[in-house]
Amino acid sequence: MKKKAFLLLLFLVVFLTGCANTKTKDVFRFEAHEVDLIVGETREIKVILGSVSPKEEIVYVVGNSSIISYQENILTALSVGTTKLTAYVKSEPLTRAVVNITVGKESLSSLKINGVNSILIGESVTFTTEVTPSHLENNVIWKSSDTKVATIDANGKLTGNKAGTTTISATSQYDRTIVAIKTVEVKYHDANKIEIEFTSGKETMVLSETAKVKATISPALANPNYTWTTSDAKTVSVDKDGNLTAVAVGNATITATSADGLVSDTVDITVTWAESTGLTVKEVTTEIYVGDTFKIEATVEPANANQEVEVSFNNELLAKLEKDTITFLAEGTLEVTIKTADGKVEKKLTIVIKPIPAPTDIEFKTTDGETVFDEKQSNIALTIEIKPEHALQEFEITSSDENVATVTERGGKYFLNTKNPGTATITVTSKVNPELKKSITITVNAIE
Numbered sequence: 001m002k003k004k005a006f007l008l009l010l011f012l013v014v015f016l017t018g019c020a021n022t023k024t025k026d027v028f029r030f031e032a033h034e035v036d037l038i039v040g041e042t043r044e045i046k047v048i049l050g051s052v053s054p055k056e057e058i059v060y061v062v063g064n065s066s067i068i069s070y071q072e073n074i075l076t077a078l079s080v081g082t083t084k085l086t087a088y089v090k091s092e093p094l095t096r097a098v099v100n101i102t103v104g105k106e107s108l109s110s111l112k113i114n115g116v117n118s119i120l121i122g123e124s125v126t127f128t129t130e131v132t133p134s135h136l137e138n139n140v141i142w143k144s145s146d147t148k149v150a151t152i153d154a155n156g157k158l159t160g161n162k163a164g165t166t167t168i169s170a171t172s173q174y175d176r177t178i179v180a181i182k183t184v185e186v187k188y189h190d191a192n193k194i195e196i197e198f199t200s201g202k203e204t205m206v207l208s209e210t211a212k213v214k215a216t217i218s219p220a221l222a223n224p225n226y227t228w229t230t231s232d233a234k235t236v237s238v239d240k241d242g243n244l245t246a247v248a249v250g251n252a253t254i255t256a257t258s259a260d261g262l263v264s265d266t267v268d269i270t271v272t273w274a275e276s277t278g279l280t281v282k283e284v285t286t287e288i289y290v291g292d293t294f295k296i297e298a299t300v301e302p303a304n305a306n307q308e309v310e311v312s313f314n315n316e317l318l319a320k321l322e323k324d325t326i327t328f329l330a331e332g333t334l335e336v337t338i339k340t341a342d343g344k345v346e347k348k349l350t351i352v353i354k355p356i357p358a359p360t361d362i363e364f365k366t367t368d369g370e371t372v373f374d375e376k377q378s379n380i381a382l383t384i385e386i387k388p389e390h391a392l393q394e395f396e397i398t399s400s401d402e403n404v405a406t407v408t409e410r411g412g413k414y415f416l417n418t419k420n421p422g423t424a425t426i427t428v429t430s431k432v433n434p435e436l437k438k439s440i441t442i443t444v445n446a447i448e
Helices: 002-024
Strands: 034-038 042-044 058-062 068-071 074-077 081-089 092-104 110-114 118-120 124-126 128-132 140-144 150-152 157-160 164-172 179-187 193-200 204-206 210-218 226-230 236-238 243-246 250-258 264-272 278-281 293-295 298-301 309-313 319-322 325-328 332-340 346-354 361-366 372-374 380-387 395-399 405-410 413-418 422-430 437-445
Touching (some): 034 074, 068 081, 110 164, 110 179, 118 157, 150 164, 157 179, 193 264, 210 226, 210 250, 226 236, 236 250, 243 264, 278 332, 278 346, 309 319, 361 422, 361 437, 372 413, 380 395, 395 405, 413 437
Parallel strands (some): 118 179, 204 264, 372 437
Antiparallel strands (some): 068 074, 081 092, 110 128, 124 157, 140 164, 150 157, 164 179, 193 210, 210 243, 226 250, 250 264, 278 298, 319 325, 361 380, 395 422, 422 437
């Protein structure tokens, strides 16, 4: 048993020694088992012949010739991918060597767009790109985020279509994950002229009339927007759409200013009264006496015509005019002419002025007709009137005993005031006819 174990041990030693010698012995192989390249890179790689005779012919086979080429021990990376390079001895095809080859591409670190930040409508500019590293492919795909604002072709030519902002992007065809962007503003051309024109109405407007104006800006590619202002909104108002309203008689200047503020235009508006077509005058409905007054009340049609009127008399000795009120000065027949300010319409009034009648009677009493009062009362209202109605209302008032009662005047009204117990006679006497008198007897009682 011991003998068998010794023989087995000896066999294992010999076997392991043989294996060790095989590993260390040179064999037919490539210098490397794995090779990593980037597109365009070259590398020398040779076959180690090992025990193969140098006289033997070695055949080389490329797995995918679109990825690599191999000539005279030089590998050249053609495109991205993986493949194998195999070498074998022609006379002993089973004697082979294989190397695995991976081809990648060089990383693109940055992409930059070169070009302006703004262009004008209708203008075209060409943008370019820069890549880092600079030797890498610099082909890109161009795109505009808003083609209504600007379009860009495959060569980077950008054309402005309308005012606004767009973002252009350049995507690397070498590495689609690399994108550069640039914001570009499309601007209007500078305005060099603006002209105002009326679409309705004219430069002279009638009070309360409306009209409309618009403005035209040059050149055609300038910003078409503009703003309206008025020098006097209380005379002529204007809204954002150019609608005018004649607010008051007078003059105002309307201005249109381009959106860029470079140009403006003005028009002067004159507001006038409408022509008068009718006149209504308040008639005299009562008898007129010397000393009376009459207020002229006239309405001119239409409402936007001048409401002022001119008043004249056929006899300046019979009356006088102060503002809109006639005061009658003497007896007679007065013809009053009322004419509109523009003279288009007139009316006539014939007024008979009667003389002031002589006073014939006096109405004199306390308001409630009472004549007996307590002492220390005041503000007892009195009624005093000279008859007839149009007689001169001029009179004087006396008290027979002012220690008992007096009369005071406030604002054209008369009031009885009692003072002490007793009796007093209050008398009203016409100043025109002193013989005309009226009295009342007032009794004042003591307060216990």
